[in-house]
Amino acid sequence: MSTEETASMLRRKQGAQGLHINAEKIRDLERGRRVRGWMWRSPETLGQVARMLAHVYRVPDRVVMDAWHRSRPEDPLPVLPGRRGGQPSEESMTAWHALNDRQRDYLTCIFQQDQEAEEEQRQNRYAGAEHRPATEWRRMTLAIYAPADVVGYTRIQSRLRESGVHDSGVGSSVAALERRGLIIAYRDRVYIDGLGDVPRTLVEMTRRGRAVARAALGVRREAEPPAPLLSSWLWKIVLRVARAGAHGVDGSLSGRGPHYLAVGQSPDGRTPSRGFIVLRHPDGVTHGPYLWFITDSGRRHITDHLSAYRALYPGIDTQGIEQIFA
Structure with missing residues (x-):
């Protein structure tokens, strides 16, 4: 991407007004030279430019911030614009209100198990354990169709039982959540000693499902440290x-x-x-x-x-x- 192409893309970004971005300014920025224009002396303006560059170059904010600081150590530290706070969307709350009580219980318990699995993966990463793709650990066992005195209850079933919901109606509730795009259900068979192959249902939360559950339960997404700070x-x-x-x-x-x-x-x-x-x-x-x-x-x-x-x-x-x- 040439400096002319970069400047052209930046000029189309919201927030570029008044910066008079051109190829010469991009070259000055890259080579550590002073960029002309009084607005370019403001840390907030520099942060806005860094954010726009990250969008144009399709890299995380931290990559641009680190490169900026290495090549322009005399500049004031750019102050990145704050991210918009995540407020529960009207769409998410409408989806929640469209569910009956049993379906809400199922979505709540599946979401809680999803968040527990996510925390387990985070702790494993901190401990240096081998990385597992989310496509594996987000797919959770909901039910194994065999006598409970042989296979016990899955973690999701245990949560449901604590909420007063027992196994009847599993198929209809799961189907209703899947139709609404809140979960994905997978059905296969698993071998159990003494029983042979028995049916099993696994479930995975969709992004929409997590958004609906967070909105309804008042659960805020864990905030990451602001760029360029570390975890x-x-x-x-x-x-x-x-x-x-x-x-x-x-x-x-x-x-x-x-x-x-x-x-x-x-x-x-x-x-x-x-x-x-x-x-x-x-x-x-x-x-x-x-x-x-x-x-x-x-x-x-x-x-x-x-x-x-x-x-x-x-x-x-x-x-x-x-x-x-x-």
């Missing part, structure tokens, strides 16, 4: 490597943290990592084990955003971190 998990890793200083951290740093943080890595195979840590030999050493060290970008990130992290994660100890870079 608490990744922030702890960066702090650990920074505190190690010239000694470095064991190269077997566990989990998927390096995919998100390390030079030359990528969390998804498409977008680059943050580049805040690097695996190398210690200074002056040419052989032996590789260790993790903080990069210049990592140091700048800590220095620039330390107060924001302290407000965002008050339970994470950052005492004395300023002295490390003094």
